[in-house]
Amino acid sequence: MRLLSSQLRLSFITWLCYVIISQAAPTIDQQISQRAASDRLVFCHFIVGIVGDRTSAADYDADMQRAKAYGIDAFALNIGTNDFTDTQLGYAYDSANNNGMKVFISFDFAYYSSSSDASAVGQKIAQYGSKPAQLIVDNKVFASSFVGDGLDVAAVRSAAGIDIFFAPNFNPAAGSSADNIDGAFNWLAWDNNGNNKAPTVGHNVTVEDGDTTYINWLGSKPYIAPVSPWFFTHYGPEVSYSKNWVFPGDLLWYRRWNDILAFGPRFLEIITWNDYGESHYIGPLSSKHNDDGASKWVNDMPHNGWLDMAKPFIAAYRAGDSSPAAHITEDKLVYWYRPTPKTLNCDATDTTIAPANNDSGNYFEGRPNGYETLQDAVFVVALLKLAGKVIVNSGSNSQTFDAPAGASAHQIPMGVGSQKFTLTRDNVTVLSDTSLRDISNVCPCGIYNFNAYVGTVPAGPPDSLGPDGLVSLTVGLHVSTCLPTPTLGVAATVAGSEAYITAV
Numbered sequence: 398m399r400l401l402s403s404q405l406r407l408s409f410i411t412w413l414c415y416v417i418i419s420q421a422a423p424t425i426d427q428q429i430s431q432r433a434a435s436d437r438l439v440f441c442h443f444i445v446g447i448v449g450d451r452t453s454a455a456d457y458d459a460d461m462q463r464a465k466a467y468g469i470d471a472f473a474l475n476i477g478t479n480d481f482t483d484t485q486l487g488y489a490y491d492s493a494n495n496n497g498m499k500v501f502i503s504f505d506f507a508y509y510s511s512s513s514d515a516s517a518v519g520q521k522i523a524q525y526g527s528k529p530a531q532l533i534v535d536n537k538v539f540a541s542s543f544v545g546d547g548l549d550v551a552a553v554r555s556a557a558g559i560d561i562f563f564a565p566n567f568n569p570a571a572g573s574s575a576d577n578i579d580g581a582f583n584w585l586a587w588d589n590n591g592n593n594k595a596p597t598v599g600h601n602v603t604v605e606d607g608d609t610t611y612i613n614w615l616g617s618k619p620y621i622a623p624v625s626p627w628f629f630t631h632y633g634p635e636v637s638y639s640k641n642w643v644f645p646g647d648l649l650w651y652r653r654w655n656d657i658l659a660f661g662p663r664f665l666e667i668i669t670w671n672d673y674g675e676s677h678y679i680g681p682l683s684s685k686h687n688d689d690g691a692s693k694w695v696n697d698m699p700h701n702g703w704l705d706m707a708k709p710f711i712a713a714y715r716a717g718d719s720s721p722a723a724h725i726t727e728d729k730l731v732y733w734y735r736p737t738p739k740t741l742n743c744d745a746t747d748t749t750i751a752p753a754n755n756d757s758g759n760y761f762e763g764r765p766n767g768y769e770t771l772q773d774a775v776f777v778v779a780l781l782k783l784a785g786k787v788i789v790n791s792g793s794n795s796q797t798f799d800a801p802a803g804a805s806a807h808q809i810p811m812g813v814g815s816q817k818f819t820l821t822r823d824n825v826t827v828l829s830d831t832s833l834r835d836i837s838n839v840c841p842c843g844i845y846n847f848n849a850y851v852g853t854v855p856a857g858p859p860d861s862l863g864p865d866g867l868v869s870l871t872v873g874l875h876v877s878t879c880l881p882t883p884t885l886g887v888a889a890t891v892a893g894s895e896a897y898i899t900a901v
């Protein structure tokens with residue numbers, strides 16, 4: 398059980414509703430699920446600040462098409478105050494319209510000022526609110542934010558001059574009022590210590606604790622629940638925004654989707670499509686973007702399998718179902734792991750073994766702060782039409798799991814070497830593949846890389862960073878053997894392990 402006393406009551410009510418719904422007569426059950434399903438929406442946070450290199454609406458088409466195909470309703474377009482913001486918003490709104498997607502603006506208050514920008518925020522909402530791809534909820538123009546506590550919402554509405562559905566990421570703990578907003582978005586998709594770092598014993602605010610806080614604060618107003626697979630960032634003194642920490646990942650992505658199905662919020666927001674710097678991207682590496690220095694831990698680390706895993710959960714959420722099972726249309730194994738064990742010592746060559754600006758309080762030297770909350774394990778989610786056996790070979794470790802029809806999660810201790818995943822039924826191999834990326838005891842690019850490598854069986858198409866996404870890879874590195882070049886799945890004739898060695 399993952400319950401703390403503060404959430405027992407809510408969990409009990411959720412459980413009770415669940416029991417009542419699941420035992421109701423089919424017709425009522427159907428009515429409830431149809432009603433529940435009708436206004437649910439899936440958002441995905443999209444960072445506009447790193448796509449200033451895009452030159453046309455068409456540069457957004459692949460993202461729009463892919464998100465839509467997986468059941469995402471709208472991108473939350475996170476904007477700062479860059480010169481290119483309006484150009485990019487124009488492209489994004491046009492592409493969304495061309496591809497049958499919806500978008501809305503999410504104002505990033507790391508750049509906007511909550512004390513002086515209320516009018517600017519309202520005007521920006523109005524500027525895009527009448528575009529055909531704008532997300533409209535309850536007949537109002539939808540808008541959101543990243544933080545922004547203290548913003549004068551009445552001034553925002555007045556400057557907008559149109560009806561807006563304002564669901565910002567205000568924080569109840571910051572003393573903000575829920576009176577003037579229409580809903581709220583909780584950013585904290587990771588168990589944490591209440592102070593924006595990984596939890597420790599005695600200081601553990603779970604994602605579900607955050608749900609409870611927001612739901613109690615919002616009363617009957619809709620909640621945008623966060624869902625995220627991972628968090629790792631590792632900027633050293635080579636940039637001005639140095640930061641280096643993790644939040645617990647491991648099986649978070651699987652656990653959280655099951656939570657979401659159990660409590661069924663009206664809205665959810667996946668964090669994120671393309672924040673490569675914090676390693677919580679579920680969009681492709683190939684999604685065109687600039688390199689803010691994150692390529693050191695992002696190159697050769699595709700995450701597309703996470704979206705594959707989410708697909709039946711998204712469909713179940715939208716349908717008001719409590720299980721993804723009915724939405725699994727083909728057998729698939731989705732697996733992930735970090736590229737090295739956490740005991741591996743990279744101090745001699747890591748980029749963060751040096752002082753750097755720490756005004757944010759987010760900078761730590763060496764292994765990322767919170768690293769000990771991650772397990773040295775290989776994680777596998779089986780999405781199966783029929784029950785089977787899942788066999789995982791991680792280096793010299795091997796384990797066989799009985800996996801039921803539907804979705805199930807498994808893990809084995811990480812072993813250095815190749816990573817092989819097999820599905821059998823009645824002793825016959827149904828699926829089998831070896832990952833393109835080994836687990837290694839060599840520091841990749843010399844650094845502590847606590848990002849996750851995500852793969853699937855059957856394997857998806859190769860996915861790699863484009864030239865713009867690689868330009869800063871070598872900046873600040875202490876090894877000269879690491880090139881700004883994708884190496885996995887690029888040449889089909891190159892074995893995975895050999896390809897990996899060239900990336901070290």
Ligand SMILES: *[C@@H]1O[C@H](CO)[C@@H](O)[C@H](O)[C@H]1NC(C)=O
Pocket residue numbers: 398399400588596597598599601603770
């Ligand atoms: C925080 O609490 C959750 C839920 O009980 C638990 O799974 C997790 O291990 C805890 N984390 C820490 C660091 O204690």
Ligand SMILES: *[C@@H]1O[C@H](CO)[C@@H](O)[C@H](O)[C@H]1NC(C)=O
Pocket residue numbers: 755757758759760761762
């Ligand atoms: C940066 O600031 C945080 C918060 O004050 C502190 O915990 C951490 O040790 C600092 N990092 C370094 C490298 O001094």
Ligand SMILES: *[C@@H]1O[C@H](CO)[C@@H](O)[C@H](O)[C@H]1NC(C)=O
Pocket residue numbers: 823824
């Ligand atoms: C699978 O193979 C094992 C070992 O060869 C054997 O003991 C078992 O009976 C087989 N099971 C089936 C369902 O064929």
